[in-house]
Amino acid sequence: MDFALSEEQRLLIETARRVGERFGPDYWRQKDRDKAYPKECWDAICEAGLAGASLPEEYGGSGLGMVDTALIIEELCAAGAGSTLAQIFMLNPIFGGVAISKYGSDEMKREWLPKLCSGEMTFSMGLTEPDAGSNALEVRTFARRDGNGWRVNGRKIWITGVPQADKMLIVARTVPVAEAPKRTHGISLFMVDVNREGLTHTAIDKVGTNTLPSSSVFFDDLRVEPEELIGTEHEGWKQLLDVLNTERIVTTAGLLGTGRLAIKLAVEYALDRKVFGDRSIGSYQGLQFPLAQYWAELECARMMNFKAAWLFDSDQPFGSESNAAKLIASQAASGAAEQAMQTMGGMGFSKEMHVERLWRDARLFRFAPISEEMILNYIATANLGLPKSY
CATH class of the missing domain: 2.40.110.10 (Butyryl-CoA Dehydrogenase, subunit A, domain 2)
Incomplete structure (x- = not known):
């Protein structure tokens, strides 16, 4: 089992990081305040060739896999967007791209997929x-x-x-x-x-x-x-499941980026903030341990998400892995954002520090696009062999 990233994947991550940093936390705070669609950011993602990473080359994509897509999304979200940016990938490369590339007519593929990759068409x-x-x-x-x-x-x-x-x-x-x-x-x-x-x-x-x-x-x-x-x-029905199961991988990647960003902001604040004497509050275990716990959970979710994406790319069943990854990532990202707020105290409740937005956005994914309870139902029957409860 090889966990090493290829040179191409490293370049993808670096490209995603550069694009993401052009649209950092301040950009997303303003968009959130104005309830405005982040068109400039999506256009830049498309211009960099990141939107069509997993779509066929003959239709304007890069012909890469879901592992590569997950790497791209996590890096973009960690740069400042948080989990909401992953939704745009759900709408376009997944709802539009997977549905059309796998089940659309040749005419649909020729006409719509290049426009999806370039950002001319959204779904x-x-x-x-x-x-x-x-x-x-x-x-x-x-x-x-x-x-x-x-x-x-x-x-x-x-x-x-x-x-x-x-x-x-x-x-x-x-x-x-x-x-x-x-x-x-x-x-x-x-x-x-x-x-x-x-x-x-x-x-x-x-x-x-x-x-x-x-x-x-x-x-x-x-x-x-x-x-x-x-x-x-x-x-x-089967076609719909192909779309929905890949949606889990994209969701998890965005949540991993959210968790990384929340912990980064919390650590930066904790290292700088001094309350009792000259020691930073980051030296207190009461603040260290919760952040360390969420870091560990996010790492576990990342490994499971990569496994799910690798199984998808290998044309193998990946439902259990994608659901388990989403379960842990949603809990860890939501918890990390809330703990970041707690680390900052009253300042964490201000929009200036960004974490309240990460917390609000991440909370959605505890029950969407599939709830924790339904994931546990699935694992109980599919993986544990227990009788269906509903």
Whole structure:
């Protein structure tokens, strides 16, 4: 087993670091305050060739793997963005890139993937519904046949990046549950224009991740053309899982970058701050030990995430590894950000020190894109062989 990075990977990390440092904590604090999309940062990421790292070379990507993508995302997030930047990778190289490169038509690949890599086109995914969150098989959005296409009706909630997106990957039922031979049958994926009659959206006010809006989305007889089907009609469940499982790897990479940044800020403050005499507060074990604990947990999550990414790149099952990595990383990153606030005392509660934003943003990923409880359910049944509890 070789843990050494290749020269190409070292160059990728250095490139990501340089791009990330151009958009440091002050940039992200301002974007968070203004609730503004970080377009300048994403454009720079695309210009550096980082957005399409895992996409095929023939369509403008670099033809690298998920390990390389994880390295890029962690470094970008550690430079100042925190976990919210990883969401933009979810939207584009994952929701758009994985879906199109694996299941899209040749025309989709030729027309859309180069624009994704260059930043000319952005994506979102309509999956979650008010009554179908973790239980995605219960989606009620329905696409009924209309000539050679479909008409979609339904509602989605907590959909990220809709106002900025050109395309949305819609998950809909095309066969009612009652008529399907099995629950996984009758789900289809469509890639449609966001700016189209029959699709409307409204913003959701929320605690964090303010640089990427979340929306409720409504479909009212939305027309979908035949060439907008992704993969095979009625058999979209397996295709959806391929998209969602890689999402875990991207999420974890962003959380690892968040944890690194939070600990770095805490250590810098602790070394400089003196309260009782000439000794810095960083010399007190009461502050050292919690930060050291989260550092250890983040390192373990990193190793598991690399294993998951390596398994993905090797075309092997990686669900257990990607879920376990996300579980530990979300807890460790959220805890590290809160401990950084505690280390700084009252200053940690100010926006000046940046860690409150890291804390607000990281907290989302304790229950998104999959909750801790659902990950533990998965591990209990898939890895421990225990009976299903729900």
